[in-house]
Amino acid sequence: MGKKQLELRSLDRKNYETFRKLVNVILPISYPSSYFLELVTANTGDKNEIYIPISKLAFIGDVLVGGITCKLLPNRMGHVIPEGIYLELIVVKQCCQNKGVGIKLLNYVEVECRTYLLHYIYLHVSINNRKGIEWYMKRGFEKIEFELPGYYKLGNQNVTAIIMRKYVH
Numbered sequence: 001m002g003k004k005q006l007e008l009r010s011l012d013r014k015n016y017e018t019f020r021k022l023v024n025v026i027l028p029i030s031y032p033s034s035y036f037l038e039l040v041t042a043n044t045g046d047k048n049e050i051y052i053p054i055s056k057l058a059f060i061g062d063v064l065v066g067g068i069t070c071k072l073l074p075n076r077m078g079h080v081i082p083e084g085i086y087l088e089l090i091v092v093k094q095c096c097q098n099k100g101v102g103i104k105l106l107n108y109v110e111v112e113c114r115t116y117l118l119h120y121i122y123l124h125v126s127i128n129n130r131k132g133i134e135w136y137m138k139r140g141f142e143k144i145e146f147e148l149p150g151y152y153k154l155g156n157q158n159v160t161a162i163i164m165r166k167y168v169h
């Protein structure tokens with residue numbers, strides 16, 4: 001990866017658009033600017049927030065090479081369900097994959113999970129994303145029993161999602 005260090009930085013108003021572009025190049029699902037802006041503004045400590053975002057971006061020098069976004073899930077009263085963190089997306093720029101960036105991003109979330117005294121990370125992943133599923137399994141995620149047909153809409157195609165979960169010690 002050259003001499004420049006891999007560094008994790010916060011998602012903020014200056015970098016969220018660049019991250020959105022990276023996500024939308026790598027994933028088949030398109031995420032709107034509002035999704036990322038919400039993650040940024042939810043960090044302001046507004047008491048009306050119903051979720052706590054957990055996100056980090058990976059940089060090599062000034063170049064954005066990846067990122068992860070998660071949420072602590074609320075129950076109907078707005079309280080966090082004390083079971084786990086929901087991992088919404090993790091992406092690494094194609095040219096920087098298989099160099100440990102994804103593991104570093106996931107490690108960050110695992111540390112956060114322990115900080116909140118939570119024990120699980122949950123996620124949805126497309127059943128067609130064989131490489132992604134394999135990557136998660138190598139990192140200790142397991143498939144939970146049920147599948148969700150039509151969870152993703154890719155063009156006019158309905159794609160099944162599976163739910164995976166990792167126990168964080």
Ligand SMILES: CC(C)(COP(=O)(O)OP(=O)(O)OC[C@H]1O[C@@H](n2cnc3c(N)ncnc32)[C@H](O)[C@@H]1OP(=O)(O)O)[C@@H](O)C(=O)NCCC(=O)NCCS
Nearest residue numbers: 026089090091092097098099100101102103104132135138
């Ligand atoms: C899935 C994804 C996030 C993984 O990120 P990544 O940075 O490529 O993953 P890593 O480099 O951390 O790990 C991949 C391999 O590189 C190895 N590796 C190479 N150099 C390494 C280093 N310096 N440090 C640690 N691991 C290293 C890891 O051991 C790992 O090998 P293994 O999976 O055989 O055990 C990435 O491939 C991606 O963006 N995929 C497309 C989007 C996607 O499918 N996201 C998931 C659904 S939202």
